[in-house]
Amino acid sequence: MKTFPTFDLESELYTSGRARIIGVDEVGRGPLAGPVVAAAVWLDPGNIPDGLNDSKKVPLKLRNALAELLPQIADVSIGEASVQEIDELNILRASHLAMERAVAGLDVSADFALVDGNLIPRDLAVPARAVVKGDAISQSIAAASIVAKVRRDQLMLSLAQQYPGYGWEKNQGYPTKAHREALQNLGVTPHHRRSFKPVHNML
Template sequence: MALSLQTTLHLDLPSRLSPKKEARLAADFEGRLAGIDEAGRGPWAGPVSVAAVILDHKALPRGLDDSKALAERDRERLYGEILASATVAVAFASPARIDELNIRAATLDAMARAARALETLPAACLVDGRDVPPGLPCPGQAVVKGDARMLCIAAASIVAKVARDRLMTRMDGIWPGYGFAAHKGYGTAAHALALARLGPCPLHRRSFRPVRARIEEASRDSA
């Protein structure tokens, strides 16, 4: 299927995960069909993690599903199996990049970077959500609720989630006191208390309202 760069695809995709239908679709693109998904758009701290995955449909990990539908132990198992059997790339949008661009633009930029970083150049990308990122190396299609419809996107959701969770657990040792290993940067009550007590650290997204409010409060107190 010969398509020019930056073409927007209009594929008829299944409404739920279907290994047989997806294998046939991947074959139309010579097996180079990539799924892209992100983790961590909502947290107050830490990067957005993006994964791009080209599955080998002859060696699919057992139990592939949307990362949100899986227990942590299953995500961890599948993460290892996906890395062992598929072509995978991960990109991050740092807190500074998020503050510079905004969360949507920074996420789309990381999606394009992840796709371009794949060892095998994809022939088409299916992207979870409503946007096709500019800068993809191939045609793309946005897929609403794609992680519950396409196995390649589900795999990307697992890789992005586990990669980010592991990173935030490591960051807990570098920036102790915030509880990053527990809440992964999300806006929990414990995180709010730590932010009020300690102020923001370099992992915090200063453009996000709760963090910005804490910075403004500290500035007023010191004036």
């Protein structure tokens, strides 16, 4: 039976006196190329769209529609960390930096965050709870995962047009067989993460 995330965690926090709960998630920790992208989303409890789920489980058409709808009915902010930052800091810290930037960019400050994963970014502007597999549990985190994935997929599509041959329009920079073969044949681009082993070994 297919299960969907709920608003239960958020409701508990609202009941305990919190005023504005956000979900935070990032996309792009595993790829060999491109930035890591995070989103922070405050959902209006009275206007939650149908179909929210872990972005990987949401069909493409619905995912794109939700990413377009959410900024109209929710407070949505996106943060990124560049390939240079990933290589300088490491991917975990860069992911957390993208999350911190997303939270800082919200129109209205939150007072509590539900963060996907098992760690809380150290410089997050608000108190937070880490939620393992949060995008399958919390609707706010699921919304953030959708926004972040759609933004990152769009970025990789744009980069694919500038650097054809790596298949980024399909693999989003992940280390597929075709991407690894293109690395061997075409070489390393400025958008490859030099600290990642397959790229580092080539250099």
